Amino acid sequence: MKTRRSPFFLCLFLAMCGSLLASDSASTATTPAQKPSCCATAPAPKKDACCAAMNTAVFSKDSIYQLDAKFTTDAGQPFTLGELRGRPIILTMFFASCGYACPLIVSDMQTLRAKLPLEIRDRAAFVLVSFDVARDTPAALAQYRAQRSLDAQWTLLHGNNDSVRELAALLGVKYKQETDGAFSHSNLITILNAQGEIVHQRTGLQGGLDEAAAAVH
Numbered sequence: 001m002k003t004r005r006s007p008f009f010l011c012l013f014l015a016m017c018g019s020l021l022a023s024d025s026a027s028t029a030t031t032p033a034q035k036p037s038c039c040a041t042a043p044a045p046k047k048d049a050c051c052a053a054m055n056t057a058v059f060s061k062d063s064i065y066q067l068d069a070k071f072t073t074d075a076g077q078p079f080t081l082g083e084l085r086g087r088p089i090i091l092t093m094f095f096a097s098c099g100y101a102c103p104l105i106v107s108d109m110q111t112l113r114a115k116l117p118l119e120i121r122d123r124a125a126f127v128l129v130s131f132d133v134a135r136d137t138p139a140a141l142a143q144y145r146a147q148r149s150l151d152a153q154w155t156l157l158h159g160n161n162d163s164v165r166e167l168a169a170l171l172g173v174k175y176k177q178e179t180d181g182a183f184s185h186s187n188l189i190t191i192l193n194a195q196g197e198i199v200h201q202r203t204g205l206q207g208g209l210d211e212a213a214a215a216v217h
């Protein structure tokens, strides 16, 4: 008995082929992927899934856009890192109740922002991702945004354990919750290019902001 293949399975097949190609060869990182026909023709929910898979295929394995990690903004909206694609990113992983290092890092990100030429500053995305998945709920992050007067150019993200660990591994961020609930963690400001690849990291809590600003394009 013959069955007709549905557009959904065709879409899935094309998406899988795209992923395989991306992991097999670094050369695919710079070659734009063929746009599966399903992206143009499938109904909305399938189109999104298909195109999301296609988009991961055009970036190198070092790009944060290879991650399928899902986050929630401080406004309670679902968010994937792919939404920042095409913009330079200044990103830090942090926790909102940190009493020392994280407030200094956020201040440094604000200083760095002021150092950027206006044209770059307008395009840049400033991102804070919390590794305190239990306490830094979207509501807690919204409170942090208000406290620190962070405007719409800042994206504050809550994620589950897997998403946060996946991102931390890619960025080289280490963190560990201590018995008092606070975290010991790397002090890193990461600069990513429009393709989501790391171009610079400011390590520690002092200096290096001119170099970091120069890396933002």
Ligand SMILES: [Cu+2]
Pocket (backbone or CB within 6 Å): 094, 095, 098, 099, 100, 101, 102, 103, 185
């Ligand atoms: Cu901290």
